[in-house]
Amino acid sequence: MRSDRLVAILLMLQRREQVTAAEVAEELEVSERTARRDLDALGMAGIPIYSVQGRGGGWRLLGGARTDLSGLTVGEARALFLVAGPAAAATPEVKAALRKLVRALPETFRAQAEAAAASLVVDSRRWNSPDTADAHPPRFLAVLQDAVIRGVQVRFGYIDAAGNETERTVHPLGIVAKGPSWYLVAHTDTGQRTFRIDRVTAITATDHPVARPDGFDLARSWRQVTDDADRLHTPVEVRATCAPEGLEYLRAALGDNLDIGTAGTDGRIAVVFRGPSEYGLAGHLAGLVEWLEISSPQGVIDHLATIGAALTDRYGPPEHPAARH
Template sequence: MRSDRLVAILLMLQRRGQVTAPEVAKELEISERTARRDLDALGMAGIPVYSVQGRAGGWRLLGGGRTDLSGLTASEARALFLVAGPAAAATPEVKAALRKLVRALPEPFREQAEAAASSLIVDSQSWGSSGATNQPPRFLDTLQNAVIQGVQARLGYVDNAGNETERIVHPLGIVAKGPSWYIVAHTDAGRRTFRIDRVSSVAVTDESVQRPENFDLAESWHEIATEADRRRTPVEVHAMCAPEGLGYLQTAVGDNLEIGAAATDGRVAVVIRGPSEYGIAGHLAGLVEWLEIAAPQSVRDHLARIGTALTNRYR
């Protein structure tokens, strides 16, 4: 992953003081072209990396790559951790590297660098057609800074019905869900999630965030996303599927499928979720050769009616 490489390159610069693209390429087993792009990306992210031309040239870290990384300003340290440390994207290796890097940062920078690394979740799978664009929403940077700084914010917010309200929130983290952006926040009514493109105004306060004990953004978002998926697909169908039909079933229903244990006859227990009984029956009607619905009876009834209609039309 690119985030792994960016952290690895920075640590190489810290350790050696200067590196060349061929050295980076050899150590990380990438092409020289990729190494140059990554070195340029560090500079574009605000990290004080600069190139030295000539026979003895290469890339250097401003400040000589000292052990305490004092060449980094607070905002530059935050920029690095935002680029390299999204909580859902970082591998165990990059998380370990980030922990080492935190220990090398000057004390005043550590807290905000750690906050930046854990302030963002990237969830690439979108929720259907959300109407959102790939452009970052207007108040994204302001809200992410509030998360990192640990301060409350006053939001103007437009709900699904078009009603605008104002509320005080305690920003806990930012989530990129497909093309949409969300802020997870603590409120007087408990944990809430707000779509950032519906935020109409933001006023950051000087009041500190009240962070729930042992809060973890990744775990919290998993709970939120699971509950949201269940609300969107409230119908739960229990069935037995022949092994040779599992691939067709997965193609038909995608992530709304849970595969269980195999029975003595070789068939596999499955749970399928969908938004409506008739809709899920329609999806499953073409799989009757491999699939036997056990419950609910209402879905079985829909399938029987669909079967009768097919027979009447095509016999």
Template sequence: MRTDRLLAVLLLLQRRGQVTAAEVARELEVSERTARRDLDALATAGVPVYALRGRGGGWRLVGGARTDLSGLTASEARALFLVAGPASVAAPGVKAALRKLVHALPEPFREQAEAAASSVVVDPRRWGAGPDGHRPPRFLDQLQDAVIRGVQVRLGYVDREGAETGRTVHPLGVVAKGPAWYLVSHTEAGRRTFRIDRVSSVDPTGDPVHRPEGFDLAESWRAIADEVDRRRTPLGARALCTPGELGVLRIAFGGRLEVGGAAADGRIEVVVRGHDEHVLAGELAALVDWVEVTGPAGVRDRLASIGSALVGRYA
């Protein structure tokens, strides 16, 4: 993260002309001691920055506030803002500083830098129990480049059954979901999501992407993930939980738990989602001291069967 901070400090100097260690610390959400070390590091690395001592002092770039950062290449500018994107995992202070300072970039680089800043979402919660490998898929860079440049691509894609198809898509963003990567795109059939490790070929067409008005990658991904979760867990068991044990349910079920309002007796209405009545009943049976399942009937019947079996074996 230090490289990101140093770049952020450099752009902060470009924007303001003069900054204090306290201002840098506040912008990047670090200590003043860390901010001073970063400013010293820029000077040591040969960046033309110098300190003004005394009242009204601070740090300045040689040449004043209009020092040109045109030494950045287009790819470097894109990489810088890719790190700082609103949906990335960079530190909040670094993200905010770099986004505010986009106008410090040379004019030709601004549009793609801003596109890079919103091209990726990181969703740490994984789906299923797939491999833990962290090697990025083969065509990740090419697809991200298409997102940033805003060009359509001809996509070769292999489905779950191993059949390969081709289609032209409008890339809108890429998402890291646990160890897997997905492409969010617009197609003739509407919004579609593709696993990038199943992409077999990428051929940019040069035609511009048609981006839906008001499209936001993070919001779109939340809707996609919610829909996938609903399909993976179509069954919802309704229950009442004692307020003090709601935390236990959150730990046990995570994103499969939906919390409602309070019932007349003070207990909390909840819904626990799952795929199978038998498995879901087994999970809920362990929480019998705190949870009363009110529906559906199939889950309640299975819980009664589990109770009878336990009494028969352990009474």
């Protein structure tokens, strides 16, 4: 279910005493079947809406929360904003709608609703290395997200990448879903750290408040984490230009690991991408030399020349005997 539709439906329910699937479908330009599915999904997510059967029926908010959504409990308000407002996924229009919805909530709910909307980043891109995480949400995900929203420190047992288990007290700042893996971004005594949630072995929430760094933004912080990881695992940066007709082949070869710039006066497009080694990149790109012209680093260019010479030597046409005299 699209988060912008969810917010739009809640705002419709806020403005009107009752809506029908047909009215939702017309306003949101979707089919009635999609509208019914979205309305059902709202109820399954914990939002207090219910259907009125029969002629003149439709969907209503429990408690008659037509103007102030007073029918929402604090937990239900959090559920709504968790679904509707992942920090990296919400569009500007959705964020604007969420701000309107926050103003409609009872004042005592607003802080946790806003915290819920900012507590989660969804990063659909997988790491370059194989990810062995379980596809199911990890055991302590809900406890950690609750701590993020309530702004309290936690103590947990943790097994690091080397297999060592330690106990730590951290200040939870946000949760990130990256592919099948879940991460906690937290402030610690040694600075900001990222923890894989499936490596947490036990957890206890404390009553001590989180010390949140001034100006902290989860989406921006996570971009820095992934940029640093990319530089660590793919230290070689290649700069090149690509002919327009070869750009789709380059995208297919490099996927998300490709930054596309602007076209020059000759029509060729500036591109930048990274890889783990100069030789590995040269081998990966050798089949694209018809469209790709690399400007740096020199090591990749030299490896391409060596690969080209070896290919010509092995697969080129046999030398004519007359050429020997």
